[in-house]
Amino acid sequence: MTEMVLGPQILSVRGLYKAFDERQVLAGVDLEVYRGQIVALIGSSGSGKSTLLRCINLIEQVSDGQIFLNDEDISDPRVNQDQVRRQVGLVFQAYNLFAHLSILQNITLALLKVQKLSKDQANETAMALLERIGLADKAHSYPDKISGGQQQRAAIIRAVALNPALLLLDEVTSALDPELVGEVLELIRELKAQGTSIVMATHELSFARDVADWVVFLDGGVVVEEGPAAEFFGNPQQPRTREFLTRLNSI
Amino acid sequence: MVSPVELERRAYRRGKQNRSTLISVASTVLFAVVVWLSLVGSPGWSRVQTSFFDWPTLVGSFPAVLDGLWLNLKVLVFASIGVLIFGLILALIRTLRSPIFTPLRLLVGGYVDLFRGMPLIIVLYLVGFGIPGLRLEWLGRVPAEVLGTVALILTYSAYVAEVFRAGIEAVHPSQRLAARSLGLTYAQSMRLVVLPQALRKVAPPLMNDFVSLQKDVGLISVLGAVDAVRAAQIEVSHFANFTPYLVAGLCFVVLAIPTVRLTDWISRRLASREQVGGVL
Ligand SMILES: Nc1ncnc2c1ncn2[C@@H]1O[C@H](COP(=O)(O)OP(=O)(O)OP(=O)(O)O)[C@@H](O)[C@H]1O
Ligand SMILES: [Mg+2]
Numbered sequence: 196m197t198e199m200v201l202g203p204q205i206l207s208v209r210g211l212y213k214a215f216d217e218r219q220v221l222a223g224v225d226l227e228v229y230r231g232q233i234v235a236l237i238g239s240s241g242s243g244k245s246t247l248l249r250c251i252n253l254i255e256q257v258s259d260g261q262i263f264l265n266d267e268d269i270s271d272p273r274v275n276q277d278q279v280r281r282q283v284g285l286v287f288q289a290y291n292l293f294a295h296l297s298i299l300q301n302i303t304l305a306l307l308k309v310q311k312l313s314k315d316q317a318n319e320t321a322m323a324l325l326e327r328i329g330l331a332d333k334a335h336s337y338p339d340k341i342s343g344g345q346q347q348r349a350a351i352i353r354a355v356a357l358n359p360a361l362l363l364l365d366e367v368t369s370a371l372d373p374e375l376v377g378e379v380l381e382l383i384r385e386l387k388a389q390g391t392s393i394v395m396a397t398h399e400l401s402f403a404r405d406v407a408d409w410v411v412f413l414d415g416g417v418v419v420e421e422g423p424a425a426e427f428f429g430n431p432q433q434p435r436t437r438e439f440l441t442r443l444n445s446i
Numbered sequence: 447m448v449s450p451v452e453l454e455r456r457a458y459r460r461g462k463q464n465r466s467t468l469i470s471v472a473s474t475v476l477f478a479v480v481v482w483l484s485l486v487g488s489p490g491w492s493r494v495q496t497s498f499f500d501w502p503t504l505v506g507s508f509p510a511v512l513d514g515l516w517l518n519l520k521v522l523v524f525a526s527i528g529v530l531i532f533g534l535i536l537a538l539i540r541t542l543r544s545p546i547f548t549p550l551r552l553l554v555g556g557y558v559d560l561f562r563g564m565p566l567i568i569v570l571y572l573v574g575f576g577i578p579g580l581r582l583e584w585l586g587r588v589p590a591e592v593l594g595t596v597a598l599i600l601t602y603s604a605y606v607a608e609v610f611r612a613g614i615e616a617v618h619p620s621q622r623l624a625a626r627s628l629g630l631t632y633a634q635s636m637r638l639v640v641l642p643q644a645l646r647k648v649a650p651p652l653m654n655d656f657v658s659l660q661k662d663v664g665l666i667s668v669l670g671a672v673d674a675v676r677a678a679q680i681e682v683s684h685f686a687n688f689t690p691y692l693v694a695g696l697c698f699v700v701l702a703i704p705t706v707r708l709t710d711w712i713s714r715r716l717a718s719r720e721q722v723g724g725v726l
Pocket of ligand 1: 215218220238239240241242243244245246247366
């Protein structure tokens, strides 16, 4: 169960440092993601999960260290950042969808303007995805007219539509009630079945245990412990990890 | 401590920064030279030079113009305060929702439409010559600069009220609801929650209106107030040379620069805050 055949490496973060002014948030983080893998990033609030994802998406400039996407050093200032972001999808906690566009338009926007698909092709792609998540009948609704869980699924689909090499999900379920969380997690499970590579910051430990191949525990700016989900949750090695898991489980 | 890769990256970024600074300096200088040469090369340049850029006239007219500018400054201060207060009141009335206030709201709406449509110079004439024309005994003789200030307040309040209103309406309704659910009254939630956020949102366009007001104070000269523009006019006929106008114009520019810079700075700061925003 713990042994699995690894595909080619998609992402490799090496010795990543990130400081905001004097505050050192990431202090030498290493992270590896292979094709088709789901990596869960856990850690207490403020441990730098979002910061790490933002660095990978090049929203934040790293203070030191390197990030390789498909063996290309994307932390190099010479790379075309737009090009990189086209390969990396990022979905936030909330406020993802553009309020002035319908669900369908939200999804087709980048297909039309970035991937330069024809209108028919874009609509077809978008509708197929909406069909899959059961939102086809909401295609022409505006974001404020659908539920939070539906919005979040549409936001994930919008990122998936661009066929990113890597999908980053930052606590996509934390603004949702448990029932809606289920909808979103179901979608992520489906994406996993299709071989999408995902790094997700999450507080849903049970979900991480279920769906993640690899779990990374971030604390004090470094990776304290990591491993296959079953091992990580079943038999944590570090005292700090145990403390964190017990505290979360007791709630 | 810092890895060689990072050091190299920093060096590259610094180099790129320097290069773009150099390019912008070079292109600015080039542009200035081209403009200067085509100006000096024009056939009427020497005539324009003697009638608009005459040094003795400049020096001779400067004290009088500066005296006038002092009046502009005073008018500006009073007009700004008046515009802020009156504009805010108008905006607050327009955002009242209760049906009892419908007539008041309509009245304010009409006022705003009227004064935004009316050219400032007409308002100046109407107020400046109309009010004294009423011959109100209790009012006595009102100085031209006071009437000018009133006209400026009337016109600019209409603009500023609309800016304020846009800001108030741009604050998400949930903010107001959150404030009300904490037990704050309507007025309290307006003052403590909505207005501070609204102000932050509209600071750049608001400042823009005040920059505009800053130069429009020069228009009170049409009522006969001896401000910088009127003083320049007097000096022009005295020296039989147009240089004093240039002096007055530059005085206004110098007066405006701090506000303009401040506006830029505030806009930039607000913009950068919006960008980091609470997205993640
Ligand atoms: N732009 C910024 N400027 C300064 N400090 C920041 C900035 N962004 C994040 N931080 C700080 O970095 C630390 C890590 O923040 P981050 O958002 O990555 O945490 P997180 O692990 O995602 O937490 P959460 O689980 O609450 O989302 C926090 O202490 C935060 O205050
Ligand atoms: Mg976060």
